[in-house]
Amino acid sequence: MPIVWGYILGPLCGMQRILIQRLRRYPREEGSRHKQVAIQYAGLMQALMFGSEGGIDGSNLPYSYVSLPLQNADAIAERIRMEIKRILGKNVAVMIVDTDSTFSFRGFHFTYRPNPIKGIYSSKTFLAYVLGRMFKMKRRATPIALKGCRLQVEEALRIAEFANKVRGSGAGKTVWDMVESYNVGLTDVTWEMLEKSRHKPIVIVRKKRSNIA
Incomplete structure (x- = not known):
């Protein structure tokens, strides 16, 4: 995640510099747990996104909670x-x-x-x-x-x-x-x-x- 999005895809996509810097510092422990949830609920190809994988969202939620995509x-x-x-x-x-x-x-x-x-x-x-x-x-x-x-x-x-x-x-x-x-x-x-x-x-x-x- 830090290498692919922080150094390759992020610049290619024209992301803001502050976001690229954040992706380069992507936290390993918390990020790994989050990606496990993303794979479970959204699948591997969605989990490869840098964030909001398949509709999973962690903003405006406390601690390490995330909202899962609506089923219907x-x-x-x-x-x-x-x-x-x-x-x-x-x-x-x-x-x-x-x-x-x-x-x-x-x-x-x-x-x-x-x-x-x-x-x-x-x-x-x-x-x-x-x-x-x-x-x-x-x-x-x-x-x-x-x-x-x-x-x-x-x-x-x-x-x-x-x-x-x-x-x-x-x-x-x-x-x-x-x-x-x-x-x-x-x-x-x-x-x-x-x-x-x-x-x-x-x-x-x-x-x-x-x-x-």
């Missing part, structure tokens, strides 16, 4: 939609978005993240990330579920990216950002620290006169 995002989105209708009497569309990038080349959209919405091709390997970054393709957050309406893929991607920017990154975009913001060790972030961070995991988007508002 469509069913979860539909359940949320129906609960909103039952409680509030409102018909809404629900989109679940992952910050992992979808790259676009003309009319073709692809991602390394497994199980995006229909119309986005998933390679299920880190190679899609490398290709998209090397050729500086347009990248946006990835919608992984959409219930309650039909959208063209391009519009779904625009909404996903808009919501992603509005939502912000909470305690930090990455685990490294998070621990630096609290000035603690890699596994020393606590629930109490995170409770003080402003985090908006839900964004309400309304379409008005063909513009996102």
Whole structure:
């Protein structure tokens, strides 16, 4: 990991210098445990990513906890939609978005993240990330579920990216950002620290006169 991403793929992908330096200092013990989880839940080809392997995410979580990828995002989105209708009497569309990038080349959209919405091709390997970054393709957050309406893929991607920017990154975009913001060790972030961070995991988007508002 430190050699391949820190010295070869990181520079090829045009990563920021600070991220490359962090990858070169990738912690062996904690990193090994994390990669074991990634292999178990996302598979080897996803585990070769430098982070967010198959939707596994450690940011905005304490200690060495990670969130695992949703097993059935469509069913979860539909359940949320129906609960909103039952409680509030409102018909809404629900989109679940992952910050992992979808790259676009003309009319073709692809991602390394497994199980995006229909119309986005998933390679299920880190190679899609490398290709998209090397050729500086347009990248946006990835919608992984959409219930309650039909959208063209391009519009779904625009909404996903808009919501992603509005939502912000909470305690930090990455685990490294998070621990630096609290000035603690890699596994020393606590629930109490995170409770003080402003985090908006839900964004309400309304379409008005063909513009996102």
